[in-house]
Amino acid sequence: MLKASAKSLVQLQVNGQAQEISIEPRRTLLDALRVDLGLTGTKKGCDEGTCGACTVLKEGKPVYSCLTLAIECEHSRIETIENLAKDGKMHPVQFAFIEQDALQCGFCTPGQIMSIKALLDQNPKPTESDIKRAVTGNLCRCGAYPNIVKAALSAAERLRRGG
Amino acid sequence: MKNFEYVSAPNLASAITQLQGSNSKALAGGTDLLTEMKERIKTPDRLVNLKSIHEMQGVRDDKDKLWIGALTTLSEIESHRFIAERYPILAQAAYLTASHQLRNAGTLGGNLCQSVRCWYYRHPDLTCWLKGGETCYAQEGINRHHAILGNAPCIAVQPSDLAPALIALDAVVRLKGDEVDGDLSLDEFFVLPDEGLRQRTVLGKSDLVVGVSIPKPAASSRGIYLKSMEREDWSFALVSVAVQLNFAGSKVGTARIVLGGVAGKPWRAKSAEAVIQGKVLNDSLAEEAGAAAVAGASPFEHNGYKVVLAKNLVKRALLELNK
Amino acid sequence: MPKVVTQQVEFEGHFFEQTVVIEGDDITPWGPEKEFSVVGQPHTRIDGSERVTGGAKFTHDIHLPGMLYGKFLRSPHPHAQIKKISTSRAEKLPGVRAIFTYENSPEIPWRMGLTKLFDKRIRYAGEEVACVIADDESICLDALDLIEVEYEKLPSVVDAELALENNAPKLHEAGNLVTGKPETYARGDVEKGFKEADVVVEGTFRTQVALHNCMETHGSAAVWEGDNLKIWDSTQHIFGVRDMVATALGLPKHKVRVIKQYMGGGFGSKNGAGKYTILAALAAKKTGRPVKILLDRREENLLAGNRPSTLQIVKIGATRDGKLTAIYHKCIANEGAYAAWVAGSTGPSTRMYACPNVKAENFGVFTNLGPVAAFRAPGYVEGTFALEAMMDEVAAKLGIDPLELRLRNYAEVDPTSGKSFTTKGLRKAYEIGSEMIGWERRSQIKKQNSTATKKIGFGMGSQIWGGSGGPPAYSVVKINNDGTAVVLTGTQEIGTGAKTAMAQIAAEVLAFPIESISVELGDTQIGLYSPLSAGSMTLASVGPAVRGAAEDAKKQLLDVGSQVLNIPIEDLVIENGDFLNKKSGERTPVKKIYEKLQNYMIVGRGARGPNPADKVVNTFGAQFAQVEVDIETGKVTLQKIVAVHESGRVINPLATRSQLEGGIIQGLGFALCEQRFVDPHLGLVLNASLETYKIPTMMDIPAIEAEMVNMPDPDVNNLGVKGIGEPPIIPTPAAIANAVADALGKRIYELPLSADRVLNTLYPSSQNERSS
Ligand SMILES: Cc1cc2nc3c(=O)[nH]c(=O)nc-3n(C[C@H](O)[C@H](O)[C@H](O)COP(=O)(O)OP(=O)(O)OC[C@H]3O[C@@H](n4cnc5c(N)ncnc54)[C@H](O)[C@@H]3O)c2cc1C
């Protein structure tokens, strides 16, 4: 039985790497990523599960890292936006976001991209409505929505053609 | 959040023991509890994580009923093949709940036990009646989201989308605690708060929801879940309605009509059920049932629209099922 | 040669005189016939990869070794006097490094002197009482719980109309009227105008408070390097923050450096420094460590600004043949606790139509609520909603098509000054837009698609706004010895794509590939002064300076190239980053000539020229909406919206389209679901969260067809561009509201058009049943 109250060492599996941090139980996964691990690509828009900027993949599924305790993630695989580009080559979703201008300020963008990446991982041929549903939980105040749909469709196409 | 002691419970018995501590709370998906803790509405000194408890997991088809463990996520409910086939209204209710990310984390048990969304209750600077204060500020305040049915000292509505759907399906909830151990109809699990018990469910502090079971519906049974929201999606219901009808030929056999967003608990509209029972559905009967569903409604300054909305949703749901 | 000029400038719908220094005569504008290779072509963002990889550092992401964090204690009462404050318990909490209150902080005047950094008088719930600095944000929050404050509660007022009553609680010595008097405008004689009218319509409108809800909340990080203060601030105006901080702390401006590279939205709410900025600086000084203070979502929604609610009365008179004879427009706006200006909600009524008699009165009222801030086209969104609703009512009364009525009153010249417009593409916008939506066929579409419970309706709205930009704005273009170029300005990229547009301009002028251009901005130390990125003025102000600098650099480059290559300058051009000898066809890469020139660097300078004195600059547009109203649930669905706007020359059609869509989407949120709620008795904001303050999600987005009337403006500046940031939000709510009125055959005079409002209008008896 895992038990902790003050700061304790917690092992995280972030982007394929084992990381050990010393945190209190109240540390959210979001703060652990941003503050303890310096992975600031994941954003904090609300810290209360209402915006989607903090979306990361936990065991491949998008969740709000602001409503996840870091201590609960001990044995889970966590993937963040920093893991998408490989060897300086962007992921097709990232590429499509640029190509379709699916961002304005870019603050919601990492979260949007993680939601779409998770969708495409599990459904390579999504419909427009699948895409919309996948990012309903990712608010974009700039209103890049129409282009986000276009980007997801174009990324799916590119992935089907082999990246 | 205030800091707390974190305990991951290996099994049900241990969780129940851990919860007996002075100010302990059960943690499932955390999507509701952590929001309350961040606003310091709840400040437990111990969180007991339920997620490794085997007894609370899984969806099982047990001959005449379906078992859904309390830790089943809303995403699993939404996409489970059995559920979609046999209990479409539950899948629809899950589909219309929150957002994809929240459904991935939020659980059935947490959804049924979640706190009210009343903005006076959730206001960090107010101690309303439900939080142990004197006043239900909503009664004289901006009560557009509040109850039109059911008299209670607190007029916040039950926010769960799954609850009305499950009650329409005659679901039974399995509870376990240091004093309770057994099944209860989900309808009775929810209560209106009163002076003696300022809460929404019958759960004692160390009691847990282990899961729910739903009887297998008759072959002639059909259901629908409709939800009205302030925007297209990702919102709590202004009003929702779950209807499950057993047809006897062209006539309605048994009927379940349960409203969400209108009362302190999921509201079974028994008089509306009576209106249609044994009858052939048509426009005017559906209208009549809608009117019966809100017959005793007494709205406040800002929620009169809910009376119309609830009435129209009941009517629409019945007509959809008659198509 | 510097030249001092005084000119009429426009900002956010307000006009004033300003003296500016410009540099010599401006270069000849790019005429309408000019052909381009980069400008006018869709171009993806040059900083896209940083934004999609998580590499872009927003203010939130600034993290320095040893950094401390700050959080504010905020008043739970809307109106109070602080009697006593005790921080001793909080100070003892391990990890707490400093606590600031009125007792130990400098008395810095705030909000134009209406309050102070820490004021013992609290004027709204959420106002700053103390600030805790600690090792971690959660320690700050724990410490806030331990601060004891004794308040004397004062009677409060949150309703603007009530605040104007004689016995209302007073927020400020001078009373509750902002600036002490309404802003008024008059031309002709409205009384006479109404007498001459064959029909007169009048309506009372209410619009709600809208919250900006930028995804990145306001915040700052500060660090002292010796006696130099370095600040990262999520702002639309780095020079503005610098000046405010320097004044507040009594520092010379050059000692304050403000940096902002990436920002998660501003929409008008980030035009200056916040108390968080000042406290980060004070705390960094006191602790000798970097300090970051960020607002949380709740704070953001309580105090980081809002679009004020309005009560508007609009009265219009017209003759039988549809000529307007008089417009009267009165607006009362709820400005919250502090304001120094009132948004121009009556502006559309004074400037949109050719009407000889117009009277406008614009009141701003102080109440015990968080203060207003500019919000994308402040005033004009609200004012246009009311004006265009009444235009539709005039049309209905006269049996004239709404579009036809607008055309009959089309202002060929600016009705307020009689001057002509530099360009006005509104007629074209009406023409294209009405065609795209099927305006002529709308009654058929309505008939075909409406059902017993779902009603289809069509509506339109017109838009006028400023957007000229203006001096001062400067730029430098450097040509590096590897043949690349750097555009240097002091403006900011707030997500509109300004950086990319400036690279396009420089690439066009220099005839360099755009990949070889980089753009440096967002830093007061190295940048050249540029105005705030608000009022749709960034590109129209800074872009012309960039062109000037690039032209200057190019001239020098050709000069040097001709000498190094020994080719007469007349025969030399630059093409795709190479010198091209027009006679011989011989090409030499630009970087080649540098090989002989050591570390020679070309530096071109440019400055924004003045705006035309004899003409008026405005942007225009028209939108057409098709809605479906579910009369059983009250749900309004925007099915389709067509937007056609004219803002001069389009530099980047891709980014422009994004601006149009973004504006429309915020407009649809304002029309349909966004609304701040305040408890009238408690004076508390009830929905300071994104769960209860509803902004549109992906699912709310209709089919959007957006187009620009590409009409290079020959007079506004050397590029022919006007701003496009704000215009697209202006007519959206008007068009939607008119479409809903068309669908229902009944008008709703309040926004948003939420389900409850629609149902209460359709079933009036359902309201207030328990009103005992
Ligand atoms: C922005 C937002 C929008 C939402 N929209 C909707 C919506 O539209 N419809 C809807 O229905 N819900 C909605 N929700 C609520 C969401 O569905 C719930 O938060 C979620 O289902 C709770 O599950 P959880 O596992 O995360 O619960 P937790 O947060 O872990 O727990 C919630 C409460 O239940 C208790 N609890 C948890 N499990 C058990 C158990 N097995 N036995 C006893 N007690 C238990 C906890 O102690 C706690 O008090 C929304 C939430 C958010 C934040």
Ligand code: FES
């Ligand atoms: S920061 Fe987690 S949902 Fe907004």
Ligand code: FES
């Ligand atoms: S791009 Fe700005 S919030 Fe989405």
